[in-house]
Amino acid sequence: MKNMITATGLLSLTLLSSTVLAKVSPEEAAKLGTTLTPIGAEVAGNAAGTIPKFEGGLHSGNTTKSADDGRPDNPFGDDKPLFTITNANLDQYRNNLSPGQLAMFGKYPDYQMPIYQTRRTATYADEINAKVKKNATTAELVQGGNGIANFDTAIPFPIPSNANEVIWNHITRYRGGSARRFLTTIPAQADGSFVPVKLNDQLVWPEFLVGGRDAKKDDNILFYYLQVITAPSRLTGTALMVHETIDQVAEARKAWVYNSGQRRVRRAPNVSYDGPSAGTDGLRTSDNYDMYNGAPDRYDWKIIGKKELYIPYNSYKLMDTSASYEDIAKAGHLNPEYLRYELHRVWHVEATLKEGARHIYAKRSFYIDEDTWGASVIDHYDGRGKLWRMAEAHNVQFYDVDTPWMVAETLHDLNSGRYLTTGLSNEEPKFMVWGEKNKRKAFSTSALRRIGK
Template sequence: MNNKTLSAYSLALAYALYSSASWAAVSADQANQLGTTLTPLGAEMAGNADGSIPAWTGGLTKDAGVVSATGFPSDPFADEQPLFTITAQNVAQYQDKLTPGQQAMLKRYAASYQIPVYPSHRSVGLPDEVYKAAKSNATKTSMVEGGNGLSDFSTAIPFPIPQNGLEVVWNHITRYRGGSAKRNHVQATPLASGKFVPVYFKQQFTFRDRIKDFNPANPGNVLFYYKQLVTAPARQAGDVVLVHETLNQVKEPRMAWIYNAGQRRVRRAPQISYDGPYPASEGQRVADNLDMYNGAPDRYDWKLVGKREIYIPYNSFKLDSPTLKYSDIVQPGHLNPTHTRYELHRVWQVEGTLKKGERHIYAKRVFFIDEDSWQIALADHYDSRGSLWRTAEGHLTPRYDIQVPWLGVEALYDLINGRYIVSGMRNEEKDPIEFGFSSLSSEYTPAALRNAGIR
């Protein structure tokens, strides 16, 4: 199968969905596929023809390993060795299961970039209440405002049986992340030489149904609340970003504020959206690059290409290991491939093309979205000349103990200037990630920023 070939299933699906371009929920009969031929989140239950992708049997169990006092789950696959490693020398053998971005990385960093491929494990499992919400959403949720908002949506995954590319994108935006989370993590933007200064963050978010004063009868337009505090280096310490992420960002744009510790003032930050510069990123990432992709989808036309089998970052327990230092991971040009893991999985391929009259530094984006978690695993970004500019990797680490398919480390590579940004590292952190807590909406107000940002 070459890069332009889809499975018979995907090809039939792509034609049917492209022609219907529906904005509506699916029928009850279609929704009954969930939990039978499809997983509760809409992935194909069966494995692939040659068995290299296994059938889904529920994901990792909660007792698949142990979790350390500092919150690191043990690796259930620690004894496995790579089946093979893709390099610049043998890439031709595997190019039908690689993205253009992966092939470009192998070409640019021929001496050092590698893709170690391990046995595939469909390890994603979520709580039953999320499965129930997804099935309910399948028959109730629809897109409104030209696809820029959702109606009758609950919890996560509005379109487990997607009918077009925009619905797949919405599944990523709203995917289940534990409802709420607090973590310390580290970001690096190394120079071409590999030298970097780590930036330390305290980050937390709370989805609306984890807000104590949330009213289901009048849910409003906020999808989740997000807060990020820089704790080091000293020149940036105390700066805080606050975001109220809205479901319909065209009708009611994302509300964002920045607290500058040096000036001791809070100001609105409308630039933290679309291709506005993201704080502390040294120009290596724009606002909607965070979390592989976030925010309003209205500036692009989204085309559902179909499904492919490709090698994606998966079960990245080794990359998240507390035995590693940040300097073990960050190296010139890219992450150290000694610590990465890739597996063959089915993904939804979606292409976003910038609409006529709209502005963004990326004229086209191509997402490769894991069918089991709805997490964007790989993303390619093209400039206005049609040249591949940046490529991103999202290294998923399933938190089996609490049934959260967690995006740990994400990296965005600039194929032109040879630099990259990596965030989500927490190997040297001592405080565990806290999931599933409830918050008051008052914790996410501009007035609360001053207290959060005291040096």
């Protein structure tokens, strides 16, 4: 297939030299679309009836198109919370919360989680579902689980057998193919004060470039990424470009930055792992972005199991254009009036830093939504084994384009009381622009230089 990632270069050599983990049989893959959803979640609800059966999700075929497909209308605007978790009733619900979520209640006496009816809205287009089903019988882990081969576009392991496969599903999950976002990042101080950082970014898979994937030029490329900071003035013009590689052990991520002060493009090898992330006031590492990204090679990965967890879901209120950033970002945490949590099944995966490897996070505990493969909650531990940071992804279903993705992600420092929110767009004229057609040269160093200027 033209669009199939066939490991023709580096990955083909890897197949010969590394252990290849087994793909599933056609009989096992036949469960996709029957007892499993097309991307591998359990169709059935839970025994208590608090998680419903999956019935196709919210998609372009069963909804009315929004006036703004970048900020779809809230289909659940009339919903009221079933209950609200507070410090007064926390003990009733602690089994369905992560340690990091529990720590938020200990840190902030006023912390609340409004719990709503669970709605399994997440779904993808038939074209993507078909590719995922084929991936189930072709995709393979290579480099001891640190790379993948023989998969098409997104979600290589819908029926995973180990933790590496689960985390690769998060890394490769479908995010619209080609998307441009106009975002605001808020590094909030402990007292709630902040200076917003405005940026726009663009994420494009090679399959969605003009002419599609090129077997040579896009060999080992997962996607192209471009980010430009537009405010405040001290950061304006700072730009980042990434060519994200599939197997980053064999070929490291390629990253360049344009520094507006120096007026030049330079390679940026520190844009990976725990390298600092620009415009975040030191609150985020490079691999914290999009909840988690990059090469998994510095950690040992383990599946703890599946569990039911209260996670942010159907967070349409966070796109309310009548709300200001000051309405939403409060001291310690986001305003619960704009939040929505639901009970969903998640994969619990634990990452422990390998002996001899370096990272500021010695352990990470991932809770990955079964309906999207997106990490919804991640607890981060320091070198002493102490809980340090807690991240949450506030997801919605962009039903006009059959794509689930986050409208904001938060990263809370449980020691300092500061936190970072990325993705808010309430005060921006536009938020998401889907389906732009770009040529490959739009992600060249010369293009980055022009954008910076």
